[in-house]
Amino acid sequence: MKNCLLLALSLALTVQISQAQTPAAKPAIPPATPQFRPAYHFSPARMWMNDPNGMVYYKGTYHLFFQHYPDGMEWGPMHWGHATSPDLVHWQEQPIALFPDKLGWIFSGSAVVDENNTSGFGKNGQVPLVAIFTHHNAEEEKKKTNKHQYQSLAYSLDEGKTWTKYEGNPVLNNPGIPDFRDPKVSWHAPSKKWVMTLATKDRITFFSSPNLKEWTKESEFGEKLGAHGGVWECPDLFPLTLEGKTHWVLLVSINPGGPNSGSATQYFIGQFDGKTFTPADTQTKWVDYGKDDYAGVTYNNTGARRIFQGWMSNWEYANQVPTSPWRNAMTVPRELALRQVGADLWLTSQPVKEVSQALQTGSVKLQKLAVLKELDLSSKLPNLGDKFQLKLSTKLLKDFSLILSNSRGDELVIGYDQKANAYYIDRSKSGMVAFSDKFPGRHAGPRRAVTPGADLTLLFDASSVELFADNGLTVLTELYFPHEPLTKLKVKSSAGVLIQELNYARLANVVK
Numbered sequence: 488m489k490n491c492l493l494l495a496l497s498l499a500l501t502v503q504i505s506q507a508q509t510p511a512a513k514p515a516i517p518p519a520t521p522q523f524r525p526a527y528h529f530s531p532a533r534m535w536m537n538d539p540n541g542m543v544y545y546k547g548t549y550h551l552f553f554q555h556y557p558d559g560m561e562w563g564p565m566h567w568g569h570a571t572s573p574d575l576v577h578w579q580e581q582p583i584a585l586f587p588d589k590l591g592w593i594f595s596g597s598a599v600v601d602e603n604n605t606s607g608f609g610k611n612g613q614v615p616l617v618a619i620f621t622h623h624n625a626e627e628e629k630k631k632t633n634k635h636q637y638q639s640l641a642y643s644l645d646e647g648k649t650w651t652k653y654e655g656n657p658v659l660n661n662p663g664i665p666d667f668r669d670p671k672v673s674w675h676a677p678s679k680k681w682v683m684t685l686a687t688k689d690r691i692t693f694f695s696s697p698n699l700k701e702w703t704k705e706s707e708f709g710e711k712l713g714a715h716g717g718v719w720e721c722p723d724l725f726p727l728t729l730e731g732k733t734h735w736v737l738l739v740s741i742n743p744g745g746p747n748s749g750s751a752t753q754y755f756i757g758q759f760d761g762k763t764f765t766p767a768d769t770q771t772k773w774v775d776y777g778k779d780d781y782a783g784v785t786y787n788n789t790g791a792r793r794i795f796q797g798w799m800s801n802w803e804y805a806n807q808v809p810t811s812p813w814r815n816a817m818t819v820p821r822e823l824a825l826r827q828v829g830a831d832l833w834l835t836s837q838p839v840k841e842v843s844q845a846l847q848t849g850s851v852k853l854q855k856l857a858v859l860k861e862l863d864l865s866s867k868l869p870n871l872g873d874k875f876q877l878k879l880s881t882k883l884l885k886d887f888s889l890i891l892s893n894s895r896g897d898e899l900v901i902g903y904d905q906k907a908n909a910y911y912i913d914r915s916k917s918g919m920v921a922f923s924d925k926f927p928g929r930h931a932g933p934r935r936a937v938t939p940g941a942d943l944t945l946l947f948d949a950s951s952v953e954l955f956a957d958n959g960l961t962v963l964t965e966l967y968f969p970h971e972p973l974t975k976l977k978v979k980s981s982a983g984v985l986i987q988e989l990n991y992a993r994l995a996n997v998v999k
């Protein structure tokens with residue numbers, strides 16, 4: 488009898504243990520790919536990341552939170568991961584800030600400095616940082632009530648280190664809209680209230696609040712404007728001044744339906760009076776024409792600077808990119824501005840100055856390079872490889888391409904197509920491309936500048952390139968995964984181009 492009991496007990500234990508160790512419980516991690524690990528683009532050390540969240544500057548520190556699944560390399564129950572930086576270049580990953588709870592997973596949102604303690608969360612004069620995020624309730628989703636996403640709060644009284652969820656959550660209930668998420672909140676000084684910009688399926692809904700806890704609907708925007716190839720997500724609304732005049736910029740990410748298919752971010756420029764956004768024109772405009780810049784929004788509390796950062800991937804293949812043990816990184820932080828070209832007003836993005844200031848380690852300057860058909864620069868650019876910045880300028884822009892390659896035959900081609908008047912990145916043969924048929928291809932963005940000359944800044948970081956043309960009027964961000972580093976560079980031009988100046992700088996490895 489005793490033996491029987493022991494046997495039964497040990498069998499039960501074995502079953503329990505083997506259940507706990509089933510492969511399904513812990514997904515396999517593919518072999519590590521340090522060669523693709525970015526140096527100055529933020530990525531968590533391990534596991535899955537998507538959208539940037541809660542970006543805020545406070546007391547000398549930039550806080551970057553992010554959609555994170557710490558237990559897998561594919562999208563799963565969302566947490567807010569956390570990283571901090573003194574300068575937007577050196578990032579330190581911090582403990583996870585927000586975990587899923589009984590109200591749901593923690594989807595995208597923003598964070599504000601509640602200087603006047605309007606929320607009442609502040610204690611003993613400590614200014615609260617308040618996060619406003621979407622709770623996504625997977626159980627409720629199954630019931631198909633369309634009410635599974637709602638907005639909630641968390642606050643920090645130790646400058647962002649630890650967070651407490653508000654016991655009165657949610658603060659904004661869902662009226663029955665299946666996509667009701669990604670609150671971006673900022674203080675609207677003229678009307679002395681908080682404004683929430685919320686993605687609500689195929690439009691943006693604006694809400695206002697005196698205290699972050701009670702929200703009143705103000706207006707809707709965009710049902711019939713802009714691109715509608717997919718659901719609207721991750722909006723942002725902020726003012727920018729050009730020649731003394733203030734304009735309001737509304738960013739709206741859309742997935743799918745981007746200009747080169749999949750995920751991308753469009754924007755509108757207009758006026759906002761605290762209640763209603765009125766666009767100045769109806770053209771569809773894109774922040775970035777590359778395939779890998781999504782869900783980008785701007786930091787709160789940065790004074791006159793408007794700093795944007797996006798997720799450097801695309802939902803078409805984000806779950807398949809061949810990196811390990813992490814998946815996905817952020818774009819480099821970018822300074823936004825407005826520029827008038829003829830009758831059109833455009834948003835420009837340029838890498839924040841901190842990046843080249845902090846990272847350059849010696850540079851090579853070449854002048855007056857006449858490219859007649861083909862010029863091989865490989866021997867002139869020492870240690871050409873994976874982490875560097877290239878700047879080019881010409882007084883007369885003509886058809887040309889930069890071809891980065893290796894002895895394996897991988898090629899990444901970046902250029903200007905005069906006939907189409909467009910910049911492009913062609914990663915069709917850039918190395919590992921077969922993990923998704925949506926990955927390889929040539930992706931172009933129209934040139935907006937009308938000057939005869941042009942300048943280009945290119946940032947490379949192991950597995951990504953960001954192209955800022957004409958001082959940020961046309962931007963393209965793309966990933967690539969070469970079999971070996973691309974250590975050769977040729978310039979080609981069938982029309983013949985004179986490169987006035989080419990600047991090459993290695994960028995030092997900075998991420999811990």
Ligand code: FRU
Binds near residue numbers: 554565594621720721
């Ligand atoms: C955008 C998005 C958001 C959502 C989050 C979920 O990439 O779909 O709309 O809050 O990702 O992870």
